[in-house]
Amino acid sequence: MIKPEAPAPPLVSLRNLSVELGGRPILRNVTADIKRGTITALIGLNGSGKTTLLRALVNEYPHKGEIKFHCGHDHSKPYPEAIGYVPQRLTLDARLPLTVGDFLALTLSRRPLFFGISKRTAAKSLEMLKRVDVDNCLNRPVEGLSGGQLQRVLLALALEPQPELLLLDEPAAGIDFGGLKKFYDLIATINRETGVTVLLVSHDLNMVQAHAHDVLCLRGGAIQCQGPPGEVLTPINMSLVFGAEMSLFPHRFSS
Numbered sequence: 001m002i003k004p005e006a007p008a009p010p011l012v013s014l015r016n017l018s019v020e021l022g023g024r025p026i027l028r029n030v031t032a033d034i035k036r037g038t039i040t041a042l043i044g045l046n047g048s049g050k051t052t053l054l055r056a057l058v059n060e061y062p063h064k065g066e067i068k069f070h071c072g073h074d075h076s077k078p079y080p081e082a083i084g085y086v087p088q089r090l091t092l093d094a095r096l097p098l099t100v101g102d103f104l105a106l107t108l109s110r111r112p113l114f115f116g117i118s119k120r121t122a123a124k125s126l127e128m129l130k131r132v133d134v135d136n137c138l139n140r141p142v143e144g145l146s147g148g149q150l151q152r153v154l155l156a157l158a159l160e161p162q163p164e165l166l167l168l169d170e171p172a173a174g175i176d177f178g179g180l181k182k183f184y185d186l187i188a189t190i191n192r193e194t195g196v197t198v199l200l201v202s203h204d205l206n207m208v209q210a211h212a213h214d215v216l217c218l219r220g221g222a223i224q225c226q227g228p229p230g231e232v233l234t235p236i237n238m239s240l241v242f243g244a245e246m247s248l249f250p251h252r253f254s255s
């Protein structure tokens with residue numbers, strides 16, 4: 001008899017997680033497990049609390065309830081080092097003549113740029129960019145990058161050092177369909193090759209269906225439903241989450 005596969009243990013468990021901002025409840029008693037080594041998609045309407053959940057995980061927002069990491073990682077530190085985070089938006093001053101190489105070097109070497117970039121740092125930056133397929137952008141101004149290229153540069157940064165948990169907040173917003181599929185394929189490859197656990201916010205339900213192992217649906221700051229995409233992304237659930245009739249293409253992209 002074939003034994004059913006044991007479910008992956010949680011890397012992070014959330015128990016009755018609540019967050020208030022400006023005196024308003026934003027997350028309400030969120031209880032969920034983010035399974036180790038999987039891709040979990042966080043979906044919901046604008047304003048349902050997705051970004052707030054990611055920010056609570058990186059200690060940017062005070063919370064009630066429990067966020068427990070099962071990887072020996074100390075979540076009480078101001079910025080948890082086991083987490084890589086790609087935010088929804090990055091606003092850079094267009095007057096700063098910063099190249100991608102400078103941008104990575106500033107983060108990697110933690111010393112003023114006027115000391116110059118060491119050969120070691122330059123080599124490391126190039127290696128990081130190759131991993132996400134934008135090494136041709138090393139000497140380009142950050143401000144001149146396309147949305148897709150910038151997201152890959154931010155992903156390269158989030159993967160250094162190798163995190164236990166990768167948080168991606170709408171990583172493909174503003175990327176065209178071809179770029180979108182490539183980006184999700186890249187995330188799937190990184191997840192498979194490194195075993196990093198991924199929690200990503202997405203509005204693209206077809207990509208979620210194709211690539212996520214689990215889905216968490218937020219509505220009004222509370223979990224509406226959760227589980228594998230095949231069970232969760234049903235027309236009934238989606239109308240409860242989004243308040244509109246939705247239909248999905250029943251396909252899985254190869255990655």
Ligand SMILES: Nc1ncnc2c1ncn2[C@@H]1O[C@H](COP(=O)(O)OP(=O)(O)OP(=O)(O)O)[C@@H](O)[C@H]1O
Pocket residue numbers: 021022026044045046047048049050051052053
């Ligand atoms: N710093 C803040 N102070 C007060 N309210 C906030 C703050 N940040 C977010 N909010 C509110 O919290 C709610 C949830 O915001 P959040 O950004 O988490 O939603 P979201 O699901 O990520 O939305 P979107 O899909 O538009 O990115 C919104 O009503 C927002 O206005």
